[in-house]
Amino acid sequence: MPGESVSAQRLRDLALLRRVKDRIDREYAQPLNVEALARGVNMSAGHLSRQFKSAYGESPYTYLMTRRIERAMALLRRGDMSVTEVCFEVGCASLGTFSTRFTELVGVPPSVYRRDAAEVAPGIPSCVAKQVTRPIRNREAPVSALPLA
CATH class of the missing domain: 1.10.10 (Arc Repressor Mutant, subunit A)
Incomplete structure (x- = not known):
């Protein structure tokens, strides 16, 4: 103006x-x-x-994809949906792109995350699990967690 x-x-x-x-x-x-x-x-x-x-x-x-991956993580922790169902449920149109972005943000493919999530956090309330398992980008990682070169 x-x-x-x-x-x-x-x-x-x-x-x-x-x-x-x-x-x-x-x-x-x-x-x-x-x-x-x-x-x-x-x-x-x-x-x-x-x-x-x-x-x-x-x-x-990037922000949109991070939100989608966070929601996908919650759905995969529930364990009642396949990776493909989760992919489409969170708004991704391509299973390949979804899997690639999921792996980049989380560090493991969605199928591995789904398998391991049930073993890691049984009985933890979903609100706590969401905070503990939130995807962390490199720039968000605490300085103390970064390797010294």
Whole structure:
């Protein structure tokens, strides 16, 4: 807006970015893409991607996939769905892409996670299991956990 200060514009953009983030959190299983998310807040896809990454440290797509993988982990811990069913339940259209992203974020393929999850956390409330098993990206790992070179 003409005459608007830079800080006021930044606050307005952050509010719009929060709307996008909240939409991803709510609608992770729906077919979402950056263009549709950007249209929802009257931004271009490129501007949304740059601003989202600046604000949250990752692109909207990466954030969406992380939410999907977190939900997939919860479904796989339940043990009553196949990996393929979980893949489609969380909104992924490709089992190969789902398995690749799951392995990148979690460290093991979804089938191994499903098999091992039942043995690791029997009787742990799901809210605790979610926190304990949350995918951790390299940049989120505590400094003390990183190898010294």
